[in-house]
Amino acid sequence: MIKDKYNFEVFSKKPIKLMSDSGEWLADFELDLSDKQLKEFYYDMLFGRLLDERFGQLHRLGKVSFYAPSSGHEAAQIAIAKAIDWGNDWVFPYYRDNALLYSSGVPIKDIMAQMLGTRLDPAKARQMPSHPSSKKLNMFTAASGIASHIPAAAGAAIAAKIRNKGEAVITTSGEGATSEGDYHAGINFAGAQGAPIVFIVQNNGLAISVPYHKQSAAENTSLKAHAYGMPGYYLDGMDILACYYLMKDLLERARAGLGPALVEMKVYRYGPHSPADDDMRYRSKEEVDAWRKKDPLLRMQKFLAKRKLWTKKQDIKMREEIELILDKAINEAEAEGFAPLEWMFDDVFKDKPAHLLEQQKMLLED
Amino acid sequence: MIKDKYNFEVFSKKPIKLMSDSGEWLADFELDLSDKQLKEFYYDMLFGRLLDERFGQLHRLGKVSFYAPSSGHEAAQIAIAKAIDWGNDWVFPYYRDNALLYSSGVPIKDIMAQMLGTRLDPAKARQMPSHPSSKKLNMFTAASGIASHIPAAAGAAIAAKIRNKGEAVITTSGEGATSEGDYHAGINFAGAQGAPIVFIVQNNGLAISVPYHKQSAAENTSLKAHAYGMPGYYLDGMDILACYYLMKDLLERARAGLGPALVEMKVYRYGPHSPADDDMRYRSKEEVDAWRKKDPLLRMQKFLAKRKLWTKKQDIKMREEIELILDKAINEAEAEGFAPLEWMFDDVFKDKPAHLLEQQKMLLED
Amino acid sequence: MPRQNIVKTIAKTLDQQMEIDSSILVLGQDVGKRGGVFLATEGLFDKYGPDRVIDTPLSEAAIIGAAVGMAAYGMRPVAEVQFADYVFPGFDQLVSQAAKIRYRSGGQFFAPMVLRMSAGGGVKGGHHHSQNPESLFVHTPGLKVLYPSTPKDTKGLLTAAIRDDDPVIFMEPKRMYRSVKEEVPEEDFEIEIGKAKIVQAGDDVVLISYGSSMDKVLEATKILREQAISVELIDLRSLMPWDKEAVLKSVARVGRVVLVSEAPRTLNFVSEVSACISEEILDSLLAPPIRVTGFDTPYPYAYDKEYLPSPNRILKAVQKVLDY
Amino acid sequence: MPRQNIVKTIAKTLDQQMEIDSSILVLGQDVGKRGGVFLATEGLFDKYGPDRVIDTPLSEAAIIGAAVGMAAYGMRPVAEVQFADYVFPGFDQLVSQAAKIRYRSGGQFFAPMVLRMSAGGGVKGGHHHSQNPESLFVHTPGLKVLYPSTPKDTKGLLTAAIRDDDPVIFMEPKRMYRSVKEEVPEEDFEIEIGKAKIVQAGDDVVLISYGSSMDKVLEATKILREQAISVELIDLRSLMPWDKEAVLKSVARVGRVVLVSEAPRTLNFVSEVSACISEEILDSLLAPPIRVTGFDTPYPYAYDKEYLPSPNRILKAVQKVLDY
Ligand SMILES: Cc1ncc(C[n+]2csc(CCOP(=O)(O)OP(=O)(O)O)c2C)c(N)n1
Ligand SMILES: Cc1ncc(C[n+]2csc(CCOP(=O)(O)OP(=O)(O)O)c2C)c(N)n1
């Protein structure tokens, strides 16, 4: 892939697109994805969408205390997931990566167990919902603190460079994250070391309520790559094919030792920041509706329909199937109840020092 | 000045110069500085050089516990000082700004009192040497923590924008500082707010021993301005006239509400990082000697000599005069002895709470 | 006098002070149109506009550091960090700049700023929306630290904090933002920084607490009242400086003391109070000073209830010092 | 066995461990060619090259955060922050990442990293080259904190820290870097983390201290010996976990204790030790536990000597508990 296929424009003025809003293929190279792959791209986006909606339901039922709506981010997230070599590459995700998480291959039961805080959560219900992790998939444990994972991602990438086994590191965040000092610290170090890492910004134009123009005077976040001596790419984040091909290219480059890159995927979040957020205080319904017209699932439907790979009927069936999968995963996740109190003092350290044994005793006697 | 005079190139590939190494005027606009001003530029650089050397002597005598050698940075620092509207603008300096400090108009006695930690230090000997401050000149109290003054500078600039009285803010640092998260936090906020501030990086190519290419992959630090939506300028920091004219222009622009800028002045430090540093561990004498050939004082001598404004003889006389001024300032600064122990508990807060009165009593009784 | 919760009281107090003093401005993430994630700045943006109610980039270093610069310049910024847990990206600005500029400049520069933050657990917020880092602030010379637990104290102390010429950390008990209501005087008033409040006088045991732990302490006190145990209840309100005089006076008289705070146990703020008590009035102690605290684990999402000092744990401690 | 100072011991211990385990790497500002600003990494760059001895950009967040990522990846990074005072720009990485990844991932990820830093005053370093922020680390669940005071302890504890599977803060007493020398075994050995050292047994008073304060404490102990006062001297060495058992045992037996640490007074680490003593063994106390500490001011350049707990202040406190 590297070099011989398509020259994605560095620091382009307009977002890079490979698919028009009405689903035409725009690029001057031949699409080399199979029908099966293309349908899977769509299926995964749809799954991500329904997963997000299900989280909303679970929240309304009082079963889930928090989640970060991801509808509108699916093209970006599934494209990233499809370009990753899972289990070989390392991934440092953030809380809004619902679709990415699903597409990674983390069992849906595990996802649900984390969301619900049950005994089956591989992370032992120690974190709020929407904070994924998977040792098996090299998916680092997400933290709530914005951008605090970026230096760790840089560190893993530098380690990967030293070990030199052809692994790449991927990290995602919102655009607000790029304002944090920790973001800068991490990306700058990765740049100076030429480490194999791709920094992806899912720019939805809002950090909770703060609009991008109050976040930074840089026209878009891909321009920030100038500061780190790496290429910056500005992508239409609702175009799954553009996102996929570029990611694929950049990750191959990274694995081959050609260094880091920064990518902005321009997206939009349809939902509020979180269920606690009242988004109508800072944006209008019209704005949301206008963006919904550019929906990545719609665009992909049109693209697939032109190739006879999508019908309304199949879609309905797929949705029904997915809902059943979700039902089942929730049931499984809940089967063994909540995380027990006995786990509270584990994993502060590898072993429990005396003071924690004492405190545990105190609590369990209470 | 704004717009109608000279178009300094934004993001130039090569450092901007107005004066050749042999002292020729290179610009296509007419030099509008008087002979007096030009001679003063040189005098102040020379004073800065001798001040720096004097600090070295005082350190060898055991009178000064620390200082940050500034020889090689004089053109940059004096140019900045001359462009500032002292008392109107606000200045957030760093520890290596010896020449800037002198040229600001802070009394030399005060400088020496700070360096020696005597009773006459306006900052009450609370800080290490080379940490200036002057309320009168709006010169913020320097801290040792690299880049920690940058967000404060941004805040002052935003305040100045709100008050809208035509003040500009200037802040200086080394190039290493640009890697800190706090640097990023401050400059990004100033950018987003379009605040009247100029960020100046005195890039001497080293952060103690760390060479610039390990600091950042950006070719030079002026490129970092891309990340903040502001213009970036790359200057020959040993060309006092280039530095002066650009600073003058940028500060006028800032005062007029036209927003912030980032400037790199490429310089070199001849001395070690500090007297505790053994610089031969990480660079060669040859490298230092090569840079000394580009010395800003030498260049200015050539420039002035061509205009019959400099002779060797005058220079020797000037040096003698300056040494006398320094002798006198040291004597004055030492006249009233060291800062008394009674001051130790003042200024933690405006008033002393009970626990500090208690602790003070405890100490003074000891 | 209107009955008012804590978060509404904050918004109204800010409004009242901003009307009086045009050098006061508010900055933070989402403090503008959104009115703050907890609505503590609701209405201010519409009234005072973007110059005095500043939505900042997502950077606590920018928020805190810019506040220092604004304050040194001559403004009175009231900065917000959404959760105490998120002060850490700006921690250097707090400890290296805000706390030290008066001292290191010999009084030439100072930082009359307030840094507001929601704190405390019990809201299903997990690690990063539940912590109580007051010990870290209190241990940093140059910072004042307030942590009220009622609407009235919130108004009086916030007003005092804004007018104070030093940097003040203003911690707010987030799980009590809306649950605690009381009548709050409309007119402008200050509560002196550094003075504790004797919530209730008593002779059997002294209970000392502050901030977000006060709800559990009040519950325990109620039960103790029913058990006819006479409790002297002290709400410290101000942690730096803290009212050692009041504490020592009560404990010296009563001889028994239980100290409650939900922060992690080791080096919890009440460890300092305990150390002062035994150092200064050892002989008046009839029983060991007992601390009831959070645990030395990262704040655990799943055990939100169990982590906090429960009324039951407090009662047990009281019983222990009474039985001693 | 060579007589060796602390800083040389660090360099040699790092070298020894790097030879044994290729996953160990060193990173920080100036750790490369320069060998560290104190020469604690001298010689390593020449021997191990730029992949294992990494000069970082000037960013403590990058240093600490990258170490977390390297450790999670499978390396054993030993990171250096030049002065404890400069940990603060990286503080978020320490408390939000390093301290919490094992807990929050349910043990899936962990951070076997060491964060070295020089600490303590008395070197004419002013505010930003003199502080002792150990309280802030100790109060953060998930971090281990060591602070040795001798070359031998430095070697044994640094070796243990490198092999430990949790993040360890390794504080080094900078003013004793070169002044304290002793024989240090050449062979590889570990000292158990969490165990105090009884430097000297005694019956009249227990003196407890650690790290950079030990020099003054040893001076005071020498004078007390001349005065025929029998001192039990405990060097804690490890602050999290700390050896409560050893402390309580000694204090319970002797009944009198003086605690010394040069960090600011309020919430000084010894406040916790004092609070535990009075909470657990009040009745064995023959006198109040007295703390001798630094002061609650930013570290003052001009009063480097006066700020530190002087032998004289320690002696006075000892006299006070003896006379009680
Ligand atoms: C350090 C820190 N500060 C503040 C917050 C509160 N907060 C949570 S999400 C968020 C906005 C994030 O915006 P962005 O990075 O654009 O991501 P998005 O949520 O839009 O995907 C904020 C301010 C936080 N989690 N961490
Ligand atoms: C936060 C912080 N980390 C580390 C240091 C130690 N230190 C002092 S000066 C310096 C190098 C600064 O380099 P640069 O910014 O290029 O300025 P220069 O000294 O070259 O003028 C370092 C690492 C410090 N003062 N502050």
Ligand SMILES: [Mg+2]
């Ligand atoms: Mg966003």
Ligand SMILES: [Mg+2]
């Ligand atoms: Mg430099």
